[in-house]
Amino acid sequence: MSTPIFRFQDRVALVTGGSRGIGRAAAELFAQGGASVIIVSRGKEQAEQTAAEIAAASGQKVIAYPLDVADFEQTQEMGKFIKAEFGRLDILVNNAGITRDELLMRMSEQDWDDVLNVNLKGAWNCAKAVIRLMMKARYGRIVNVTSVSGQAGQMGQTNYSAAKAGMIGLTKALAREVASRGITVNAVAPGYIPTALTADLPAELVQQILAATPMGRMGTPEEVAFAIAFLASEQASYITGQVLGVDGGMVMM
Secondary structure (H helix, E strand, O other): OOOOOOOOOOOEEEEEOOOOHHHHHHHHHHHHOOOEEEEEEOOHHHHHHHHHHHHHHHOOOEEEEEOOOOOHHHHHHHHHHHHHHOOOOOEEEEOOOOOOOOOOOOOOHHHHHHHHHHHHHHHHHHHHHHHHHHHHHOOEEEEEEOOHHHHHOOOOOHHHHHHHHHHHHHHHHHHHHHHHHOEEEEEEEEOOOOOOOOOOOOHHHHHHHHHOOOOOOOOOHHHHHHHHHHHOOHHHOOOOOOEEEEOOOOOOO
């Protein structure tokens, strides 16, 4: 195992959508840095396999917790489990997300609801489930994974763009609410990152995205994970309410 860039000894981190892609890369960095890690995913088998692999590689406690982040009651039960199992939660990464791309005129109400419920309500649910633990400890790091689609919009993604823009608003509002308790709330906004979420994009659209990216290439899950780990680290203690783009220059604000 390589020397960790950021240290998270004695910390407990929860990563939603943590069984693959950006979430898995972030979970690996937390474990490498010495944290105990909770991997949240709807897929039980994949979450358990990922947890076992990261635990074996890092020597840290890594557990899988299968649930649907869009279900309020399930996330509340998760909060009770964390309190009973660890007594604390130091880091929350709201990374779980889905897409249901379609032009608005053809988009179904179900596609709108599903994307808003998982991407936006899911982040609110998880923050709601653990915020009291952080406030009691007077310490916490919340990192929300938004998207360039939430900053600039994307044709065929009225649902996804709205959800990711909503996460930016959630980030800034919550940051104001909890700053006095030693809790920071920030977001990362990835550009085009090849993951399961982007695997079905048409080749023509991928070329258009790359043409709009000044660096002219795709990013990697690891590059986004490093940004997440920084915002969750001690070194980022005076940063809150911010959106860090990891997009090769696609959106410059």
